[in-house]
Amino acid sequence: MMAQSLQFWSDLSPLVWFGLKFAQVLAFVLVLSLMVAVLVLADRKIWAAVQMRRGPNVVGAFGLLQTIADALKFFFKEIIVPSGADKFLFILAPVLTLVMAFLSWGVIPVAPGWVISDINLGVLYVLAISSMGVYGIIIGGWASNSKYPFMGALRSAAQMVSYEVSIGFIILSVIFLVGSMNLTDIVEAQKGGLFNWHMFYLDFKNPINLILFPVMFYMGVLFFVSALAESNRPPFDLPEAESELVAGYQVEYSSTPFLMYFFGEYVNIMLLSAMMTILFLGGWYAPIDIGIQFVPPVFWFILKMAIIFFLFAMVKAIVPRYRYDQLMRLGWKVFLPMSLFAVMFISTWVVFFGEKAVGV
Amino acid sequence: MSGFLLEYLPILIVFGIATVLSLLFLVAAKIMAPASGDVEKLSTYECGFNAFDDSRMKFDVQFYLVAILFIIFDLEIAFLFPYAVSLDKVGIYGWAVVMIFLSELIWGLYYAWKKGALDWQ
Numbered sequence: 001m002m003a004q005s006l007q008f009w010s011d012l013s014p015l016v017w018f019g020l021k022f023a024q025v026l027a028f029v030l031v032l033s034l035m036v037a038v039l040v041l042a043d044r045k046i047w048a049a050v051q052m053r054r055g056p057n058v059v060g061a062f063g064l065l066q067t068i069a070d071a072l073k074f075f076f077k078e079i080i081v082p083s084g085a086d087k088f089l090f091i092l093a094p095v096l097t098l099v100m101a102f103l104s105w106g107v108i109p110v111a112p113g114w115v116i117s118d119i120n121l122g123v124l125y126v127l128a129i130s131s132m133g134v135y136g137i138i139i140g141g142w143a144s145n146s147k148y149p150f151m152g153a154l155r156s157a158a159q160m161v162s163y164e165v166s167i168g169f170i171i172l173s174v175i176f177l178v179g180s181m182n183l184t185d186i187v188e189a190q191k192g193g194l195f196n197w198h199m200f201y202l203d204f205k206n207p208i209n210l211i212l213f214p215v216m217f218y219m220g221v222l223f224f225v226s227a228l229a230e231s232n233r234p235p236f237d238l239p240e241a242e243s244e245l246v247a248g249y250q251v252e253y254s255s256t257p258f259l260m261y262f263f264g265e266y267v268n269i270m271l272l273s274a275m276m277t278i279l280f281l282g283g284w285y286a287p288i289d290i291g292i293q294f295v296p297p298v299f300w301f302i303l304k305m306a307i308i309f310f311l312f313a314m315v316k317a318i319v320p321r322y323r324y325d326q327l328m329r330l331g332w333k334v335f336l337p338m339s340l341f342a343v344m345f346i347s348t349w350v351v352f353f354g355e356k357a358v359g360v
Numbered sequence: 361m362s363g364f365l366l367e368y369l370p371i372l373i374v375f376g377i378a379t380v381l382s383l384l385f386l387v388a389a390k391i392m393a394p395a396s397g398d399v400e401k402l403s404t405y406e407c408g409f410n411a412f413d414d415s416r417m418k419f420d421v422q423f424y425l426v427a428i429l430f431i432i433f434d435l436e437i438a439f440l441f442p443y444a445v446s447l448d449k450v451g452i453y454g455w456a457v458v459m460i461f462l463s464e465l466i467w468g469l470y471y472a473w474k475k476g477a478l479d480w481q
Binding site: 021022024025026028029074075076077078079080081082083084091094095098099101102103105106107116117118119120123124127131142144145146147148150151154157158161162164165168169172175176179180181246251252255256257259260324325328329332333336337340343344347348350351354 | 367368369370371373374375377378379381382383385386388389390392393394395396397399401402403404405416417419420422423426427429430433434437438440441443444445447448451452455458459462465466469473478479480
């Protein structure tokens with residue numbers, strides 16, 4: 001599959017190649033932007049439904065145009081750069097956040113061959129770019145030269161790097177099983193129905209494989225919780241805890257710079273949902289393997305992403321906010337040792353009992 | 361075209377388009393929005409008070425410690441990636457080496473834990 005699509009691209013003349021790639025990237029960016037608009041509304045609607053409110057329902061049918069109206073409003077607001085701020089960095093920070101959020105999507109395959117760039121180092125690339133995302137927040141908080149953004153940025157940076165460590169180990173456990181860092185390969189390794197997905201890994205034909213199920217299921221849950229912390233979503237939204245820090249690193253931002261932070265945050269949430277789908281939920285494969293697929297693969301991918309986003313939104317609506325020391329304790333004293341031991345266990349298992357076992 | 365270029369040029373295109381998009385956002389607000397700054401509007405926000413002092417102040421050393429720990433552990437992860445994709449080639453010898461490496465890492469974590477580097481007051 002991968003070789004075929006690569007063959008198609010390499011047969012084109014450079015100019016046509018560039019044009020097609022450009023169109024593809026543009027399509028990705030447009031679809032992502034539209035999905036952000038829908039997700040923001042879905043987020044608010046779900047939140048409202050949990051609290052027995054109606055949520056936005058005035059602009060457009062069922063409030064469908066609410067997000068677009070909100071976005072337009074940002075464009076008509078004045079960009080305020082505080083007098084004490086470092087002006088260049090103050091503007092650079094939100095740009096960096098948005099660019100990094102889109103950049104990670106460059107390697108995410110949403111259906112067979114539907115990927116901007118199918119690089120072999122896919123997972124490592126996503127990890128690297130998400131580390132870069134921390135800069136957008138910490139630069140913004142520092143450049144504002146104001147106390148709330150400064151504290152918010154510090155908290156946010158510490159929180160994101162803490163959970164990045166456990167996310168790294170969790171992803172490693174998947175790579176041990178698959179033996180490749182290419183995201184397409186990771187999805188291909190999970191084809192053939194629900195029980196081949198890494199989160200529900202039940203191989204009844206080979207009973208020794210059953211021992212992997214509890215470990216991988218637990219890793220999937222850990223990934224989801226780490227993703228909440230990584231994207232600064234409630235209950236881990238300490239950087240922007242309203243009751244303590246007003247709005248954290250975004251306090252001094254207005255107009256489109258604020259919009260970029262907001263936009264970038266939702267693109268990141270979608271990225272983490274997509275990563276969860278790819279790593280643990282079988283990517284674009286249907287839960288039941290019946291040979292022929294009647295629904296396009298991308299439908300399954302988006303459905304899984306939507307389900308994970310629904311969980312994100314439900315957690316936001318239901319769970320109360322963590323305290324900061326609890327958050328750091330959870331990251332360093334629970335998630336990190338757990339994922340570390342899981343990595344040791346899975347690598348041992350793959351070496352001695354896996355398909356490519358070297359034998360004792 | 362070479363394979364390397366085929367793989368990484370699209371990422372450069374994403375970078376370009378995302379940058380242009382964010383610059384468009386800035387320019388659009390610059391053109392469409394009013395600009396009438398005054399001293400109060402541009403002053404630092406501090407819940408309605410005048411700012412007491414500069415915000416580049418001292419902060420908890422714990423943040424610094426977390427950053428150091430992050431560098432160590434993230435580096436360990438980066439070391440493990442090549443091992444993860446070559447499990448079947450390095451065999452039991454490679455596995456034993458990585459297990460020693462990981463148990464040292466766990467000792468390091470245990471040390472940091474006992475020293476109180478992971479505790480927040």
